[in-house]
Amino acid sequence: MQTRLALALVALLCLCSTVSLAVDRNNFKKCDQSSFCARNRNLEPGNSHFTVVSSSVAFKDGQLTADILNTRDNVVLTLQVSGIANSIFRVKVNEKAPRKPRYEVKDVLLELRETPLEQDAAAAQGANVITIRQGKHAAVLTLAPFRLDVVTDDRVIVTLNGRGLMNFEHLRDRTENEQAGAWEETFKTWTDSKPNGPESIGLDISFPGVKHVFGIPEHASPTALKPTKGDGISSDPYRLFNLDVFEYELDNPMALYGSIPFMVAHAATHSTGVFWMNAAETWIDVSNAQGPVGQDATGTLGRLANLVKSGLKSDSSEPRVDTHWISEAGIIDLFILTGPRVPSIFRQYSQLTGVPALPPMFSIAYHQCRWNYNDEDDVANVDAGFDANDIPYDVLWLDIEHTDGKKYLTWDAKKFPDSKRMQDRLASKGHKMVTIVDPHIKREANYWVHSEAEEQGLYVKKADGTSDYEGWCWPGSSSWIDFLRPSNRNWWSDLFSEDRYVGSTKNLFIWNDMNEPSVFNGPEITITKDAIHHGGWENRHVHNQYGFYQQMATADGLSRRTGYTERPFVLTRAFFAGSQRYGAIWTGDNTATWDHLIYSTKMLLTMNLAGLPFAGADVGGFFGNPDAELLTRWYQVGAFQPFFRGHAHIDTKRREPWLFGEAVMTNIRTAIRARYSFLPYWYTLFHNAAVKGMPIMRPLWMEYPSDESTFAMDDQFLVGRDILVKPVTSAGATTVNVYFPGDQPWYNVETGTRHSAPATQTIPAPLERLPVFQRGGSIVPRKMRVRRSTALMTADPFTLYVALDQSKSASGTLYLDDGHSFSYTEGAYLFRQFTFANQVLTSTAGVTGGVASRPDLHKTSEWVERVVVYGYRSQPTSVTFQEGKEAPRSLNFVFDAALSQLTIKKPGVNIAHDWTITIA
C-alpha cells in the first residue's frame, strides 16, 4: 500500500528534505552498494583458505565436529555435521570463540528429530577425506581445502565450497586500515553505523547434474531461476531483504516483501533442496556450468568414486548449477535435503520449518478488498451488490482508512459508528471481515496501544539500545513493536481479544501489512540496520524475521480469543521460512497489466515451491485500472490460485464485478462460482499440504518430474495433481496453446472435451471461461450448488467428477471437517477414498496423515447428488447403487455418447458412508 500519499506526507512534513521522494530503483541497493555483498562477490574462485584441522575431527553421538582454520588470518571456526531424520544433513559453521555470540535464527525450526550419522569405517585416520552416512546418503568431507559433497544414489547432488568461495568474517576490533564500508557505510543520506564491523558469511553451493533451480522467494522473476552470472549475463544476485518496493518491476532479482532462503534443484534424475537458515540481508548468485565442480575434479571425485558402492556418475558434459550465498551476518546453518523425489523434498522441508496451517474454509474462498471501503453504508452496498448478482464471496476487507487516524485497533467513529452491528449483519449470511493491523504504532499520547507500548518498553530501540526507534509511516511519527521478545508477542496476542479490540467480533480476522517493516523515511524504505531488537540483536541480524514474528503473534492472538478452539486467519506481506505455519501471504502491490497477471503465476509457483502455498496476488492488479477483459481474465486465473482476493489502490476506479455491465459480471461470476464449486478439492489439497507439506499450486514438473519440457514452464500450472490450468494472459486472445503432460487424457472441466497427452494443442479460450482440465485417472469432488458463502454450503451435496484414464480407472480423495475449529486435531474429520475400476465406483474410508479420523466426531448431512464419468464410451444398460447389506437400487442416468460422458443421478447417500455404484 505504499503510496504517493505517504510520500507526500513525508514531503509535507519536511522530515527528510534531501531524500529523493521518487521511489524507484535508486532507492534500493545493488550488490556493489552493499559492501559485504561486493566483498564476497569479488572473491576469486579456487582460492579457498579454509582447512579442516585434521586432529580436531571428532565423531560423537552420531555427529561430526571439527575445527576449520581460516589460514589467511588464523581464525578458528567450528564445523558441525549432523543428520536429521528422513535424509537431511545439517552443516553448521560458526566462530569457535567469537568476541560475542553471533546471531542464530530462532523460532523457525521445529523440534528436530536427529538421526545419528555413521562414520565410514573405510576412512583411515589422517586421510584427507572422511565419509559419514545417513542410510544410503553420504556426506563426504574433504579436509584441505574444506569441501563437502553429498552423495546419494551414486551421484553427487550437492557440493559445498567446491569453488572455494566460502567466507566467514570473524568479529574483530577495529584497526587502522579497514576496507571501505566495513565499519560504516553510507547509502544515499543514511549512514549505517555497523558497531560490529564486518561479519558477513558466504558459501558456494553447487548442484551437479541439474540445469534448473527454483525457490528463494520473493522476486518478480520466472519460476525457474535465471542465471545472474555467466557468459554474457550481468545481473545483480537475487536479493533476500524484506522491503516495501513501490511499483515493483518484473523480471528482476531485486528484493521484495518477503524472504525464504530455500532452494530446490531439479533434474529428471533427482531433486535436491537446500535451506540456508539466515535472517540477515542475503544475496544469491546463480550460474550454469558443466562437469564436476572444483579444481580437484579427479582427486576428490576419484576418491568419492571409491567411497560409494558403484561408479560415480561424473560426466564432464553433465550440466551443473552453481550458486553463491552471501549473508551480511549470522552463521552458516545449512540444511541439505537429499530428496531424491519431489514429494520427499517437501516432506523434508516441512519437517524443518513446519507444514502450512490448515486454513479455515472461508479463507480459501473469495475475498473482496479495496483500499478502502469507506464506511458502513459502503460495506452494506458492496455486500448487497454480491447478493443482487448472486455472486458468492466470503470476506469483506477494510484497509487503513477504517481506523481513527491510522491507529490500528480503533475505528473511525464517524464512518464506522457500530462496527459490531456491521460485522453481525455480514455474519448473518456467513460472511467474515478482515481489518488491517500494521506493526507501526502511532506515537500519540492518548492512543492506548502506544501508551502501553511506550510504558512497557515494547518498541524496537535506536542504535543506542535505549531510546525508542521512531520513523514515519501511515500515521506519521510511529514506533515499531519489537516482536522478537516473546513477552511482547504475548502482549500483542492479547490485543485481539474482544474486550481489548473494541468493536471487533469473532468474525473479524486480521491483515498484517507494512511489516518488512516499511519505514517511509528509512534507508531503502525500512528500519535502520543498527536499530536494536530484543536480546541486543541489531536489525541487521534479524531483519527478515520481523514480519514472520508479527504474523506469529497475531495468529496466536486470534486463536487465543476463542480459547484455541477456532482457527485463525492472518494475511501478511512480509514473511520468512516458517511463515506457512501462521497464515497466508500475497505478492504485495502489483499493477493492473497483463505482464503482472503473467508474473502472478510465476511468483505463486515459487511461493509454493518454498513451502508457503497459501499465497495469492491481488486480482485485477493493485495499481492502475484494469479494463474489463484484463479483470475478467485475472479473476479466471485468481480463482485457481490458492489465496483469492480482489484488491485495488485508493486512486483507482471502483471495480466490483458488476460495474462493467452484465456480460462482464456474468463472466466474473462464473469464475468465482468455479472457485466455490472446486472448494472440496481445494480443501483436500490444503489438508494434504498441512499433513505432508505438499505444494498446492504446482509446476508441471512436480507431477511429471522426468518431462524436461516442463522444467522451465511457468505459464501453466497444476492445482494439486488433478487440475491443469492455462491462464489466458493477452488481450483479445481467443485461443491458447496448452501443453497436456503425461500419457493420460485430460478433460475440459466446463465442456467435458477430451484431450490426449502428451501433446500441445490449441484450445478455444473465449472470454466466458478459463481453460481448465481434469486429469484422466482422477476423481474430483465438487459442490455445484450456488450459495452466498462457504458457511452456507455446509449441508450441500457433492458431485463426483470421475475422469477415466486409458485403463478406465480413476481415484481420488476428499477431506472434510467442520471447516473452522481445531477439532480435526482430535480426529473430528472424514477422509474418503473414491476408486473407479472394473465399472465399479467405490467409496471407502481412506487413510491420511495426522491424527486418525474419528467419524463419530464429525457428523455431517452432506450427501452425493451426482456422479459424472468422463471418458465413458458405451451406453450403459443399468447403474446400481449398493450400500452395505441393503438391497441394491438402480439409479437414473444420462449418457452423452458424443462427449463420452455418463451422468448418474442422485445416489443420495451420505458422504460419510461406504458404498458402491456398479455400471453395467
Next chain:
Amino acid sequence: MHRRSSSSSAVTLSLAAAVMMLAVMMIVLCADAASTQAKVIRGAAPASRPLYRAAAKSGSFTCVDGSKTIPFAAINDDYCDCPDGSDEPGTSACPRGSFYCPNKRFVPTVLPSSRVNDGVCDCCDGTDELGRKESDCDNTCEEAGESLRLENEQKLLSHQQGMRVRFEHIKRGLTARKERTAKLRELKATLATEKAEDERLKAIKDEADALEKPAKEAHINAWNAVKEARRLEREAKKAEEDAAAAAAAAPEAASGEPTATEPAVDEKPEVKAEPEEPMPPFPEDVQALIDAANRAQTEWAALHDRATATEREVNALDAKLNTDLGPEQEFFVLQDECFSFKTNEYQYEVCPFVSAKQKQNDRATSLGSWTGWSGSGNKYSQMKFENGEKCWNGPNRSATVNLKCGDKNALISVAEPSKCEYVLEFTSPAACDPNFKLEQVEDDIEGHDEL
C-alpha cells in the same frame, strides 16, 4: 456520508431490515406453512402453477425452455434436471432456478435458488428454509407487513407532497417557458429592429465621417505646413547667432581656460523650447462637419451597445430555453439555483445545469461542469458534471448527482466511492414519478392458492 440518515423513511426501512435480521435468530417453527407444504409445489410462482398442475395430471413435465421432458416425480426432487431450473422451483438444486415466497401479509418475493435451504431465513414466511430438517425460521411477515404499511404511508405521504410541489414546479416551468418564449420572440424582434437601425445609423455615421475627414485633414495639413515653415526659419536664425557667438568667444578659448560665464551644461539652447502655437480653430463649416460626425458616432454607438446587449440577452435566453428541463419543464425551478451540503470537512455545492464544487474555507475546487442528464432508463434520474479540477496523479474530478423523489429540492448526501469521482444524492419534487406505485402488502384473502 450517511445516506438517508436524515430522512424518516430510511429509519423505517432499516427497522424493517432489523426485523428481518431478528427473524434469523428466532427459533419458532411456522406450523401453518408446514402443514400445507404437501399440497404445494414449493417455490413455484403463481403464474407457473398451472404448468405444474398440468404435469401432476399428465405425470410428466416439460422444462419451460422445452429442453427435456421428465417424470412428474422429478419436480422438486432436489436434483437439477432442467437447464433452466424449472423442475426445481422449491430446492437449491439448479443454479439458474428461482424460488417464490408467498409472504402472506407481506409482499411476495422471488429469490435465486441459492437462498433455498441455506440456513438463512430470507422469506419472512420462512418458506425458503422449510426443506431443512432443523428449519428454525419464524414467520415475521406480520411485522414486516406492518413495517411496510407504515413505510408505505410515509412514502405515499412524501410522494403526494412531492407530487403537489412537482405540479407547482411544472406550472412554473411551463409558464416560464411560455414567458421566455414570448420574451425571446419579443427580444428577437427588438433585435431585428435594432440591427436594422444599427445599420442605418452606421451608414449615417460613415457618411458623416466621410465628409468630416477630408475637411478636417485639409485644415490640419495647412496648419502643419505653416508650422514647418516657421520651424525652418527659426533654425536658420539660430545657426547665424551661433556662428556669431563662436567668433566672439574664440580668443578666450585660445587661452585654454574655461570661463565662469560659460553656460551650464544643462541649459539647452533649444529652439523648440518655445511654446507651440495652438492650431487655429477649424473654420465654421469644417467644425460643423466634425460636430455632425461626432453626433452620428454617439448616436450609432448607443444604439450598437443596445443591440449587442439585446443579442446577448437573446443568446442567454435561447440557451436557457435549449436546456433540457424535463418533458414537463419540471426542473425549471432548479435553473439559476445552487444547492449545498455540508460534511465534516467540506461544503459541496451543486448548481444544476452549470457546475458542481467542493469548498473548504475560501477555496473552491471544481468537481465538474454540467454535461447533461445521464440516467440509465429514465435519463432525468441523474445529472453529470465532468472535467473538474484534475486530481493529483489522478483523473479530472467528476460528479454524478442522483435524483430521487422528495418534497424539497435538496442535496442530501455525498460520497466518493472512487477517488475524485463524487456521487451526490439530491431530492426533488421534480423527480417524483407520476406512475409511482407502492408495493402492496398481500392481504389475508387467498385469491390464488396452491395446487
